[in-house]
Amino acid sequence: MITAVVYSESGGTYKTTMTANIAVALERMGQNTLVLDLDPQEGNLTSLFDVGVNRSNPEADNLVKHILDMPDGDFHDLIETTDEGVDIIPSHDMLGDFTSNLEQKISYETGMKNMNRDEYPRFELLYELLWNKQQVHEEYDAVLIDPNARAEDLLYNAIFALRTLVAPVKPAGKGNLSLEGLEELVGNMGRQLDIEIGLSCVVPSGVGQTNAHQQYQQQFESTEAFDTPVTIGNRESLMDAMWEARGSAFNVVEERWKTFERDGEMVSEPGQRRVRDRELDTLRKLYELAWFIATDTFDADIDPVLELDIQDYDSKTIDLREREATGATTA
Ligand SMILES: Nc1ncnc2c1ncn2[C@@H]1O[C@H](COP(=O)(O)OP(=O)(O)OP(=O)(O)O)[C@@H](O)[C@H]1O
Ligand SMILES: [Mg+2]
Numbered sequence: 001m002i003t004a005v006v007y008s009e010s011g012g013t014y015k016t017t018m019t020a021n022i023a024v025a026l027e028r029m030g031q032n033t034l035v036l037d038l039d040p041q042e043g044n045l046t047s048l049f050d051v052g053v054n055r056s057n058p059e060a061d062n063l064v065k066h067i068l069d070m071p072d073g074d075f076h077d078l079i080e081t082t083d084e085g086v087d088i089i090p091s092h093d094m095l096g097d098f099t100s101n102l103e104q105k106i107s108y109e110t111g112m113k114n115m116n117r118d119e120y121p122r123f124e125l126l127y128e129l130l131w132n133k134q135q136v137h138e139e140y141d142a143v144l145i146d147p148n149a150r151a152e153d154l155l156y157n158a159i160f161a162l163r164t165l166v167a168p169v170k171p172a173g174k175g176n177l178s179l180e181g182l183e184e185l186v187g188n189m190g191r192q193l194d195i196e197i198g199l200s201c202v203v204p205s206g207v208g209q210t211n212a213h214q215q216y217q218q219q220f221e222s223t224e225a226f227d228t229p230v231t232i233g234n235r236e237s238l239m240d241a242m243w244e245a246r247g248s249a250f251n252v253v254e255e256r257w258k259t260f261e262r263d264g265e266m267v268s269e270p271g272q273r274r275v276r277d278r279e280l281d282t283l284r285k286l287y288e289l290a291w292f293i294a295t296d297t298f299d300a301d302i303d304p305v306l307e308l309d310i311q312d313y314d315s316k317t318i319d320l321r322e323r324e325a326t327g328a329t330t331a
């Protein structure tokens with residue numbers, strides 16, 4: 001079973017797009033993959049995949065109700081399937097009120113049972129739901145979570161349930177600091193939750209060609225403290241197109257989504273994007289990242305070959321056993 005929380009201390013570090021890309025890569029490796037969107041804000045995984053029609057309906061059954069053990073329906077009815085085959089439990093506005101709802105539940109239950117509030121297992125509820133009540137491992141090979149970094153209770157529930165982190169990091173002036181901060185953070189969380197938390201890998205992303213960025217990349221790749229299987233370049237155009245394609249970067253390239261100006265208006269359409277070697281190389285890296293998580297961290301036995309079926313174009317094969325993607329160069 002592959003389980004990972006895509007975690008970062010700071011916002012805008014490409015968590016959501018990375019979660020989508022890892023999930024689709026795992027699915028294409030034949031791993032039946034479920035993602036949980038725990039971020040109630042705009043621009044979340046739910047909007048990326050264009051699911052969750054009921055996310056703003058307070059009456060609708062949603063994951064919070066299930067985590068708090070007050071479901072309004074069947075757990076399976078929460079799950080939607082994206083066009084690329086990944087299953088998702090979409091976000092819901094109630095995630096924003098998770099802590100206050102949880103506090104009410106704790107007050108009620110500790111009152112009934114004459115129990116000390118501090119004894120209540122507030123971080124273990126998602127674990128209970130996924131592995132004990134729903135036996136998600138019987139249906140899925142991989143579960144990923146895109147958490148809301150600021151919502152402590154939800155984040156801690158996510159980490160307690162999945163135990164392993166994948167940490168995207170973005171070049172910033174304080175590159176060094178985040179490197180040290182991460183280890184400390186993993187240690188602190190582990191102690192607080194009284195569990196062993198594994199850091200699968202760190203993924204520097206949005207790394208450009210400037211000296212500062214290159215230096216930053218080297219710093220990460222040369223540390224012994226954690227694994228850095230790939231570095232993702234600055235790929236704004238490719239990743240931004242995901243929000244128009246409503247899918248992964250693989251989908252953007254295969255369907256050739258592009259945003260451009262037509263008659264003074266910005267439009268996004270498939271069938272327009274040029275096939276670029278550097279973008280093919282990025283797909284290879286994303287696939288390699290998923291491969292690393294699956295095999296190196298979780299010992300799964302999976303397919304190292306990715307077939308890209310690009311619209312009106314030659315198909316491309318990415319074979320991780322070869323050093324370079326066929327026809328693709330490193331950017
Ligand atoms: N490698 C990349 N290079 C440049 N831009 C990128 C890259 N990956 C993603 N982006 C773009 O950066 C923006 C932020 O990405 P994303 O939404 O994944 O970040 P996030 O960490 O989930 O943000 P938040 O903290 O708000 O949830 C998006 O517009 C996305 O398309
Ligand atoms: Mg996000």
